[in-house]
Every structure is written in C-alpha cells, then in structure tokens.
Amino acid sequence: xxxxxxxxxxxxxxxxxxxxxxxxxxxxxxxxxxxxxxxxxxxxxxxxxxxxxxxxxxxxxxxxxxxxxxxxxxxxxxxxxxxxxxxxxxxxxxxxxxxxxxxxxxxxxxxxxxxxxxxxxxxxxxxxxxxxxxxxxxxxxxxxxxxxxxxxxxxxxxxxxxxxxxxxxxxxxxxxxxxxxxxxxxxxxxxxxxxxxxxxxxxxxxxxxxxxxxxxxxxxxxxxxxxxxxxxxxxxxxxxxxxxxxxxxxxxxxxxxxxxx
Numbered sequence: 001x002x003x004x005x006x007x008x009x010x011x012x013x014x015x016x017x018x019x020x021x022x023x024x025x026x027x028x029x030x031x032x033x034x035x036x037x038x039x040x041x042x043x044x045x046x047x048x049x050x051x052x053x054x055x056x057x058x059x060x061x062x063x064x065x066x067x068x069x070x071x072x073x074x075x076x077x078x079x080x081x082x083x084x085x086x087x088x089x090x091x092x093x094x095x096x097x098x099x100x101x102x103x104x105x106x107x108x109x110x111x112x113x114x115x116x117x118x119x120x121x122x123x124x125x126x127x128x129x130x131x132x133x134x135x136x137x138x139x140x141x142x143x144x145x146x147x148x149x150x151x152x153x154x155x156x157x158x159x160x161x162x163x164x165x166x167x168x169x170x171x172x173x174x175x176x177x178x179x180x181x182x183x184x185x186x187x188x189x190x191x192x193x194x195x196x197x198x199x200x201x202x203x204x205x206x207x208x209x210x211x212x213x214x215x216x217x218x219x220x221x222x223x224x225x226x227x228x229x230x231x232x233x234x235x236x237x238x239x240x241x242x243x244x245x246x247x248x249x250x251x252x253x254x255x256x257x258x259x260x261x
Contacts, residue, residue, distance in 0.1 A: 034249070035082050042078040047218065049183040049197055049205070051080065058249030060202075061086045088248060089202070134224070135259040138247075140200045142257045143224045145177045145208060146231065146241045154253040162251035163207070163244030170212055170239045172231035176222040177206050177243070177258070185214050192242070193235025196228055209242035210234050 034056035042051070048068065052059035063072050064086030074080070134141045145166070152165035176198060183205070184197035192209040196216065199205050212232025222228055233239045245254045 036085060037083045039082055040080045042074050042076055042080065043188075044076045045186060046074070046076075046188060047184050048072040048074050049199065050186070050188060052249060053184070053197060053205075053207070053246070054189055055082060056249065057082075058088055059205075061088050061249065064088070133259060135257065137257050138201065138203060140178045140204055140257075141224060142178050142259065143175070144258055144261065145175050145206075145243050146172060148172070148241070150255075151240065154251075154255065156251075163209075163242055164254050166241040166243060168231040168239055168241055170230070170232055172239075172241075173227045174208050174211060174229040174231050174241055176224055176226045176228050177245075178204075178224045180206070180222055182216045182218050182220045182222060182228070185216060185218050187234065191235055194229070194232065198222060198228075203247055205246045207242075207244040207246070209244075210236045210240060212239075 040051055040055070048063055049059045049072070051074075052062045055062070059072060062080065062082075063069060065084035066080050066086070068074065134143050136142070146168055148166045148168040150164050151167045152161050154164055155161045174196075178198075178200050180198040180200040182196060183199045184195065187194050189195055192207070194209075194211040194214050196208045196211065196214055197205055198207075208229055210232055211229035211234065213230040214228070215230070216222060216228045231239060231241050236242070243254055245252050245257055
C-alpha cells in the first residue's frame with residue numbers, strides 16, 4: 001500500500017514539475033489526458049487557444065469554465081482555473097454549402113488582439129468522396145500541408161503521436177491545410193518549436209510545428225494552400241513538419257481528413 005501511494009505521489013510530482021506541459025510526442029511513451037486540476041497564470045503573448053492546446057482542452061470549454069466568451073480575450077496575470085469544467089456551445093446541423101472553400105475564413109484571436117466573433121459554421125459528420133486534391137469533412141476542405149513522405153503516423157498508444165510527421169527539407173513551404181484564421185503563432189509550447197495554430201470553424205483547429213520561420217501573424221486569415229511557414233527543425237532533432245488536427249480540443253488522426261495521394 002505504501003509503495004503504491006509513493007508511486008502515485010511521484011507521478012503527480014513529476015507532472016507538477018513539468019508545468020503540466022503537453023508536447024507533440026511523449027518520449028516516455030505516456031499519454032497525458034486533458035488536465036482538469038490546478039490553474040494557469042496567463043503570460044504575455046499567450047492566447048486562450050494556445051493554453052487550451054497545452055492542456056488538451058477545447059478553447060470554448062476552458063473559456064466557459066472561467067467566464068470567458070467570444071472573442072476569447074485574456075490578459076497577462078489572469079488566473080485560469082483548470083479544475084473547472086465548462087460546456088461547449090452546441091451549433092445547429094445544416095446542409096453543407098456548395099462552395100465551402102470560397103467562404104470567408106473566421107477571424108478570431110486571443111490575448112494579443114481583439115476581433116469580432118465570426119458566424120459559426122455548421123458541423124457535419126460525413127466526408128465527401130476523396131479526390132487527389134482535397135476532401136471535405138465538417139464543411140472544411142482539407143489539403144495536404146506539405147508534399148513530403150509521412151515518416152510517423154498518428155498514434156494514441158505506445159509512443160503517442162498526436163498528429164503525423166512529414167519529412168522535408170529546411171525552408172520547404174508549409175501550407176495551410178484549409179481556410180481559416182491564425183489564432184496562435186509562436187514558440188511557447190515545449191516540443192513544438194515554432195508553432196502555428198489555425199482555427200477553421202467552431203470544432204476544428206490545425207497545427208503546424210517545428211517551423212524554421214513563421215510567415216503569418218495572429219488574427220490573419222489564410223486560404224487553403226497558402227504558404228504560412230518555412231519547414232524546419234525547431235523543437236526537434238531533424239527537419240520535418242509535425243501536423244495535427246483537433247476536434248473540440250481532442251487530437252484526431254489527420255489521415256482520416258486529408259485526401260489520398
């Protein structure tokens with residue numbers, strides 16, 4: 001009993017010392033589930049999207065738990081309670097528009113900019129047939145962010161990878177996988193290096209990690225296929241693009257959203 005208690009205590013102590021950080025791939029083969037305890041003091045340059053990403057939470061749920069609503073603004077020094085669980089607003093299900101790729105991207109930001117909330121895009125569950133160029137899932141037309149070979153697949157067990165890794169050369173173009181708005185651009189998350197997070201609608205975010213150079217700013221609207229960064233090796237051991245898609249804050253397998261090639 002004593003040994004079991006000490007093991008549990010040490011596990012918690014390690015998590016505390018690491019600052020509850022989540023990274024792209026857990027080298028110790030352990031998966032950290034969403035964090036629902038403790039608190040986070042907002043630092044300069046952080047956004048609610050970036051903080052929610054760090055703790056495996058949906059930005060709307062975390063905001064709701066702390067009395068924060070659209071446009072999800074936070075301020076340095078503000079204390080966010082992680083031990084509170086909020087709700088995620090439900091959006092009505094409607095028929096997908098005939099030309100989702102041409103619809104204007106949402107524009108939203110966090111602590112560093114104040115913008116108005118865009119109209120929520122409806123959610124759908126069934127993807128259209130895949131093509132060589134794109135695939136539509138939940139009104140988002142997904143494209144490959146880089147043409148390189150996938151060298152590490154999504155995995156939720158063993159050596160966890162919350163996205164896919166794509167091989168490339170330093171300076172290669174990293175492209176937006178779908179229309180959206182940049183909600184984070186920086187290097188504040190351990191294990192991701194220079195990171196870009198793009199919001200596509202009320203449910204989906206995508207992330208592009210290890211960039212050599214970031215070419216977009218927070219609050220900037222982007223189009224699918226637009227070059228948003230230069231591929232690099234920041235935060236990792238070799239040049240590659242680590243790409244993630246998250247649905248309501250949860251990592252999902254990008255290969256189920258990207259077109260076959």
